[in-house]
Amino acid sequence: MDFDLVVKNGFIVTAAEVHPPGLEIGVKNGKISCIGVGLPQGPNTKVIDAEGGYITPGGVDSHVHLSQRNCPTGDNWETGSRSAIAGGTTTIIAFVSQEKTNDSLIPVLRDYQAKSTDQSYSDYGFHMILTNPNKTILEKELPMLAKEEGITSVKLYMTYEPMKLSDRQLLDIMTACRALGMTTMIHAENSDMIDLIIERLEARGHTEPYFHAFARPQLAEAEASYRAICLAEIIDAPVLLVHMSSETALQHVRAAQGRLLPIHAETCPQYLYLLSEKLKKTEDDHYHGAKSVCSPPLRHEPSDLDCLWQNVANGTITTFSSDHAPSKYNVPGGKRLGLINGIPKFTKIPNGLPGVETRMPLLFNRAGRIEQGNRITMPRFVQVTATNPAKLYGLDGIKGSIAPGYDADLVIWSIEKENGVTITNSMLHHDIDYTPYEGMTVKSWPRYTILRGNVVWDRDNGGLIGKMGDGKYLKRGKGQILNGRTGNPVKGMATGEREHWA
Template identity: 65%
Template sequence: MGFELIVTNGTIVTASEVLSPGIEIGVKNGKISCLGMFLPRSDNTLVVDARGGYITPGGVDSHVHFAQDNSPTGDNFTTGSRSSIAGGTTTVIAFASQKKTETTVIRCVEEYHTRAKDQSYCDYGFHLILSNPTPQIMATEMPLLIEQGITSVKLYMTYEPLKLGDAQLLDVLMSARTLGFTTMVHAENSDIISLISTRLEASGHTAPYFHAISRPQIAENEATYRIISLAELTDVPILIVHMSSEIAMKHVRKAQTRMLPIHAETCPQYLFLLSERLKATHGDAFEGAKCVCSPPLRHDPKDLEAMWTGIANGTFTVVSSDHAPSTYGHSGGKKLGLKGDVMRYRDIPNGVPGVETRLPLLFSYAGREKDSRLSLQRFVQLTSSDPAKLYGLEGMKGSIAVGHDADIVIWYNEKELKDGVTIRQSELHHGVDYTPFEGMRVKNWPRLTFLRGKKVWDRDNGGVVGDVLDGKFLKRGKGKIVVGRTGGEVKGMLAGERNYWC
């Protein structure tokens, strides 16, 4: 059969099952061409011994910020994608961002193609951030972008340079209903945040810790309920990104029980970190700026537990990194919020790095042990298969199955890592000068990563062994609904009432 690569002696994990040990993966032309036992070898076959470790699909991180104008000191595609493969992620979807002053989206997409082409260690796609969704853009440019494989948009309900009002949100949702693109939403109430921030500043409360005070959970809760209502009115699937609030999550859960197609995403920072990380540490009053992100880190360990509950009960469709890097030590990075001795959290660039640590952090709590928080299959769903389905990559990425790209992660046999791995900034591969997870211990780490059958990461023998030319732009199809369904009626409206105005 002419296999170029055979992976043997491991336990394969898919979104639905853990396969029996002994099943091998046969790879040809960068695709998985066979799963079976005792696959035939030839002199030209590279046989890779998994050494009894688990084998999972390459991670699909559907929410990363690389080469962003608002993060000039952060990762570009080269450093960000290098970090991705070192953490077992073989596909990222980054953001081409439209400015409010722009009356087209074509130029910003072309610009992001330039920033990524021949500069990525992993495969990549783009979401479009819409901040000025004119009728012309929605009628003529969005269909063109969909043909080009850019089939998802992100909308903001906060941040002055990006936020849309309800009427604009509804207009985009109506276009999504017609064109079928996937809609992501950052849900926080902008006016609540603005009022509190102004009053905090007037009282002199401007240190990084007050970022968490300025964005209370109720701001996320209200905006989440509102965008779910708008999505139900227009009968459109949405994904609410980087959720951190239990009540907001419960709005999603309640909508899902009514079979509404409301998807949700959370991130490792909302599973592991609390707002106390925003306070002064190690004699540096400003160090908390490293953990400024939005929504903010929450205050109580119960908030972390609530997010784990959402993972366990199926509320969350994906766990992404929201890798949004700005360096700490650079005057153009996090320290934009520090002028002399004056700290202003409003000026601190939002976001934390995490594309490399996402899979190891979550994998540490996956398994069959009593202290596990999710099954191995659920781990694959959240980090690979469901984001692939949701964003138009099903059949190509996110699964170890015949016909899919041979994106494969081989983890250590845990007997080889009895003490686990301690996360250290000095050992990570991003272009940022810190990690918010410094010193945390994880039980495993990707030993080998393959991108379309090519070994690109070998932790024991050279680390990154791929090439910056390996990554390819992914022309994505339209995403699929993972939870719920369309076609429902709105309570209080007549059957078919929507047809009068849709």
């Protein structure tokens, strides 16, 4: 057999192990055909020498906001997906967002499909954001979306007035999703706590961006996370709590996982690296902190960062996503919406940070041999950036692993060839005028990104060499439960009690 591509002389990393040197990856027709030694090369075989670097699966970023109405100055599909490729992410899953005035999901989906078709550099899929879960949607449209469109995940909000759902609505959606094998994602913050604190902050004139961190305390995330877990438990439904940042909230997740409940957790780079001091004004710009407004907010203490690293390392965190939801800073309609007549109003600042391109390098920066001072192992890096999100969102067997039969999505890293890479906004490929990681040095950056056997990023020879339209839409299957199981008894319920009503 002549392979289309052979990748050699690297350390292949999977979710289970780092393979010994000497193994090669053979690619045919966009798929990994085999892993072996001394693979045959024909006259048309492209050979890539990894030069002793790590070879990891293409990243799967399962939390990306592109071309959304509430982010008019954010990235579109072209700019967001090219940024993903340049940072080693070959698959993104973005959000189709229902508004409460939409009685049907179908027109919303068709509109979003028109924005993404032939516009993506990376492969991609969709989640549905539900804000008006009427009977028709739950009983007819969700089954159709899962079967015909391959959309097998929904996102729900417990905060934000235009989007938040009642506990009863959450229960109804969880019930429908459980029956369909769909993954339920939940943004968990206590809306009433936040509203009360904001009202009192504003009454005292505390409206600068820094007070955004005060308005959404860890306790608001912890309470809502615990409530979401309780709702999921009584329905016996798997859920994923997104962009987690609170130590107490993660303790609730770990306790639930310890009882074998199917509770999953996600976190993001900002909660591993950034603190609330980023929200403060600078001498040159009193509104500078608006750049780092996101929800949940950046936390206050270095110990908060350590807690998140520990939960990535110990397995509590299931997936590592970017939550790429940026708005530009220096343009009307962006972050400056929060600057009204020269007075900052943190409640008016669009939430979200850019991060789809920096996600993989920031986590890789602390991955490796623990005895060398790293925070996580290389297999753990692969688990949370690729393998777990692929399994959780119905892409197992296609994405997220280096094994025969999978798409040949690969990232080749070279550590020894450089003394670190300093992140600057000028080097990034998004359409945003800043990065919150400006000036931060990471130990490496993807040397190659390979999408289905084709090199789409070659850092040393032109950078981005893929093209818009390379990415294809992915119809996804049912998600897997990665933590715990369904069918657990509920403490305090009699045997068979739930079966009388569930």
